[in-house]
Amino acid sequence: MSSLSPPSHRIWWKQPIDRIEGIWIIVALAWALILFLWMPYWHIYGKQNLSNESYKTTPQMFEKKAQEMVNKYTVRTETADKIPVVAPPPGSDVYFIARLWQWWPILELQKGKSYRFHISSLDWQHGFSLQPVNINLQILPGYETVVTVTPDQEGEFGVVCNEFCGVGHHTMLGKIYVKK
Numbered sequence: 001m002s003s004l005s006p007p008s009h010r011i012w013w014k015q016p017i018d019r020i021e022g023i024w025i026i027v028a029l030a031w032a033l034i035l036f037l038w039m040p041y042w043h044i045y046g047k048q049n050l051s052n053e054s055y056k057t058t059p060q061m062f063e064k065k066a067q068e069m070v071n072k073y074t075v076r077t078e079t080a081d082k083i084p085v086v087a088p089p090p091g092s093d094v095y096f097i098a099r100l101w102q103w104w105p106i107l108e109l110q111k112g113k114s115y116r117f118h119i120s121s122l123d124w125q126h127g128f129s130l131q132p133v134n135i136n137l138q139i140l141p142g143y144e145t146v147v148t149v150t151p152d153q154e155g156e157f158g159v160v161c162n163e164f165c166g167v168g169h170h171t172m173l174g175k176i177y178v179k180k
């Protein structure tokens with residue numbers, strides 16, 4: 001008999017189950033349930049899977065909102081490319097753009113204050129990875145990912161792209177400052 005020919009017992013599902021097969025079904029079911037329960041467990045205790053919200057947007061709409069924030073709250077520029085460093089007021093909406101191959105702008109946030117943090121891509125799929133705290137979010141064009149953040153450590157944080165996005169992927173680095 002091969003898998004192409006019909007089984008010798010046509011009503012195969014009425015055959016008694018083999019003991020070994022039964023044990024395997026129980027093992028597989030138990031493991032599936034453990035993995036299923038691990039997801040909410042890790043969400044709460046792993047502190048890496050954020051409770052993010054997601055909204056539809058367009059690259060044009062998102063870029064406009066980010067540009068408005070940059071126009072209002074830029075405090076200085078950095079590097080030869082004059083990347084704006086933006087210090088939005090606590091409690092406000094903060095926009096962070098992912099695009100080939102840049103995170104834009106540089107943000108300056110205050111420790112212990114909350115912000116509505118919006119991230120979207122203007123072109124490709126990118127991966128937001130905040131280092132060294134290792135918070136990761138999938139960033140897709142057309143979708144605005146929103147998290148409420150309250151930075152609890154001062155310092156300079158790096159943002160790397162952890163989703164391969166082309167020849168400049170390894171140069172896609174951003175920065176977020178957290179000040180007192």
Ligand code: CUA
Nearest residue numbers: 126161163165
């Ligand atoms: Cu953006 Cu890799």
